[in-house]
Amino acid sequence: MSIINALPASEPTVAYLGPRGTFSEEIALSFYRGVEGCFTPYERIDAVIRAVADGEAAEGIVPVENSLDGSVNITLDTLAHEVDLRVVKEMVLPIRHNLLARADTKHINVILSHPQALAQCRNYLREHYPGAELVAVESTAAAAYQVASGAKNTAAIGSLRAARLYNLAVPAVDIQDNPNNSTRFIVLARDAAAPAGPNCKTSVICQINGEKPGSLYEILGEFARRQVNLTKIESRPARTGLGLYIFFLDAEGSLEDGNVRAAVEAVRERSIWFKSLGSYPICLVKHKAE
Amino acid sequence: MSIINALPASEPTVAYLGPRGTFSEEIALSFYRGVEGCFTPYERIDAVIRAVADGEAAEGIVPVENSLDGSVNITLDTLAHEVDLRVVKEMVLPIRHNLLARADTKHINVILSHPQALAQCRNYLREHYPGAELVAVESTAAAAYQVASGAKNTAAIGSLRAARLYNLAVPAVDIQDNPNNSTRFIVLARDAAAPAGPNCKTSVICQINGEKPGSLYEILGEFARRQVNLTKIESRPARTGLGLYIFFLDAEGSLEDGNVRAAVEAVRERSIWFKSLGSYPICLVKHKAE
Numbered sequence: 001m002s003i004i005n006a007l008p009a010s011e012p013t014v015a016y017l018g019p020r021g022t023f024s025e026e027i028a029l030s031f032y033r034g035v036e037g038c039f040t041p042y043e044r045i046d047a048v049i050r051a052v053a054d055g056e057a058a059e060g061i062v063p064v065e066n067s068l069d070g071s072v073n074i075t076l077d078t079l080a081h082e083v084d085l086r087v088v089k090e091m092v093l094p095i096r097h098n099l100l101a102r103a104d105t106k107h108i109n110v111i112l113s114h115p116q117a118l119a120q121c122r123n124y125l126r127e128h129y130p131g132a133e134l135v136a137v138e139s140t141a142a143a144a145y146q147v148a149s150g151a152k153n154t155a156a157i158g159s160l161r162a163a164r165l166y167n168l169a170v171p172a173v174d175i176q177d178n179p180n181n182s183t184r185f186i187v188l189a190r191d192a193a194a195p196a197g198p199n200c201k202t203s204v205i206c207q208i209n210g211e212k213p214g215s216l217y218e219i220l221g222e223f224a225r226r227q228v229n230l231t232k233i234e235s236r237p238a239r240t241g242l243g244l245y246i247f248f249l250d251a252e253g254s255l256e257d258g259n260v261r262a263a264v265e266a267v268r269e270r271s272i273w274f275k276s277l278g279s280y281p282i283c284l285v286k287h288k289a290e
Numbered sequence: 291m292s293i294i295n296a297l298p299a300s301e302p303t304v305a306y307l308g309p310r311g312t313f314s315e316e317i318a319l320s321f322y323r324g325v326e327g328c329f330t331p332y333e334r335i336d337a338v339i340r341a342v343a344d345g346e347a348a349e350g351i352v353p354v355e356n357s358l359d360g361s362v363n364i365t366l367d368t369l370a371h372e373v374d375l376r377v378v379k380e381m382v383l384p385i386r387h388n389l390l391a392r393a394d395t396k397h398i399n400v401i402l403s404h405p406q407a408l409a410q411c412r413n414y415l416r417e418h419y420p421g422a423e424l425v426a427v428e429s430t431a432a433a434a435y436q437v438a439s440g441a442k443n444t445a446a447i448g449s450l451r452a453a454r455l456y457n458l459a460v461p462a463v464d465i466q467d468n469p470n471n472s473t474r475f476i477v478l479a480r481d482a483a484a485p486a487g488p489n490c491k492t493s494v495i496c497q498i499n500g501e502k503p504g505s506l507y508e509i510l511g512e513f514a515r516r517q518v519n520l521t522k523i524e525s526r527p528a529r530t531g532l533g534l535y536i537f538f539l540d541a542e543g544s545l546e547d548g549n550v551r552a553a554v555e556a557v558r559e560r561s562i563w564f565k566s567l568g569s570y571p572i573c574l575v576k577h578k579a580e
Binding site: 046065066067068069070073074092115119122135136137178180182184210213214216217220221223224227228229230231232233234235236237239240241242243245 | 520
């Protein structure tokens with residue numbers, strides 16, 4: 001028996017939105033503590049999702065919704081239109097944004113970050129940097145990296161972890177507009193999760209006949225009459241014309257529950273297009289000491 | 291009587307998302323043909339909306355939804371949380387995106403545009419410029435302006451009108467991912483429009499008790515039981531915590547119609563927070579010859 005074979009089976013690869021220092025990485029580390037070696041960073045959210053669909057990664061971690069800025073459209077659109085994956089876990093992370101700059105920076109004219117981070121600090125930026133050019137980049141960590149690698153008069157919005165990783169000063173902490181700032185992340189896989197416990201949700205995507213008045217009302221009725229609570233309903237363009245939508249529905253409970261399963265089956269029958277993302281447990285992630 | 295007083299009363303100022311060459315300007319010109327003098331460009335969508343709220347402008351024109359990329363969040367959030375305005379008209383414009391560059395550009399490493407324009411050309415960019423850095427700027431016209439003013443190896447995504455205004459070459463036309471690409475614009479004013487004719491809509495924003503299962507179902511029921519068709523339902527964060535939403539509802543018909551008015555009044559009574567954006571006519575805008 002060779003040494004190689006005696007090693008434990010290789011850990012499954014987990015894809016996340018890189019580079020190092022993103023909130024997604026923080027989630028990933030929190031989720032699989034101490035198993036840093038099997039994480040693979042990708043440059044874009046849709047690339048993370050495709051890596052799972054293509055079998056490059058066993059699981060992928062992507063943000064799906066922020067409490068201030070709403071849904072992450074690229075996540076929803078890619079899940080709906082381009083892959084066939086399941087959600088196996090949801091994690092909720094409190095988000096804290098900070099202004100990061102090189103220690104020798106005197107004036108800040110340009111501020112880089114992920115578009116949602118810029119949006120989440122909109123009021124702070126309008127008040128403190130009304131004339132600054134806001135530049136959207138792929139991630140909060142990419143912003144920190146660009147600032148660290150030398151653009152003058154430039155700052156990034158990112159995590160304190162990113163400041164440490166890229167050796168940046170922190171001229172302002174907690175600059176998010178709202179203290180109730182959390183982001184929901186989901187873990188994606190090709191196969192459904194094991195039946196979920198008590199604290200779990202079920203997600204489906206459907207398109208209904210929008211020409212027929214009351215179609216959405218009837219869909220919601222399938223949940224309401226079975227006392228299944230919907231925690232979220234989100235519309236996104238069906239991409240076949242203005243005014244045509246698909247709906248993302250999150251329901252409390254697991255498909256193991258007869259009422260949830262019956263409601264989902266009824267919705268499937270009423271839909272002209274339907275996709276189940278499965279049932280999955282929810283967990284609240286706490287920040288590590290920073 | 292002075293000469294000044296003999297002149298016609300000054301035209302009302304119309305605020306739009308500048309600079310020159312944006313789709314909003316194209317809408318503005320289409321809407322008030324030949325009255326170019328009374329348009330004022332603003333740098334950001336929320337600044338357009340605030341200009342109307344503050345009385346700097348009589349009306350403001352902002353994009354509210356694209357058929358591929360969905361709602362324009364800054365428009366919805368500003369209308370919901372920061373001002374008290376009415377919609378007086380809706381205009382639908384087919385969107386055509388083009389790649390714009392200086393005639394002497396050989397290699398394109400950086401592509402600038404408004405985030406929604408970048409999103410609407412996502413597949414094209416991934417296929418043709420997989421390594422290019424995508425940079426979000428305030429508007430398609432600002433992107434064209436920056437390219438024209440000299441960044442090397444840089445291209446913009448924008449209109450043919452912007453190419454003409456900024457003297458740029460057009461290496462590729464119609465690069466949007468989907469031929470069904472239209473954007474809805476709304477005209478905002480401080481007072482409600484005159485009662486609308488047959489082809490019109492009514493918009494409201496409401497927050498319901500999300501703790502109570504079936505609350506949204508009951509809201510939709512107020513429309514369904516009166517045979518009022520909803521053309522759109524969109525959720526946005528209430529900004530008071532993850533999982534709390536406000537809903538934007540668009541209904542067919544005018545508040546002059548008894549059924550619409552009764553449904554809206556019932557929704558107002560069921561809501562814990564409610565705002566009416568009024569009733570307004572819809573028109574389809576055709577591109578001018580380019």
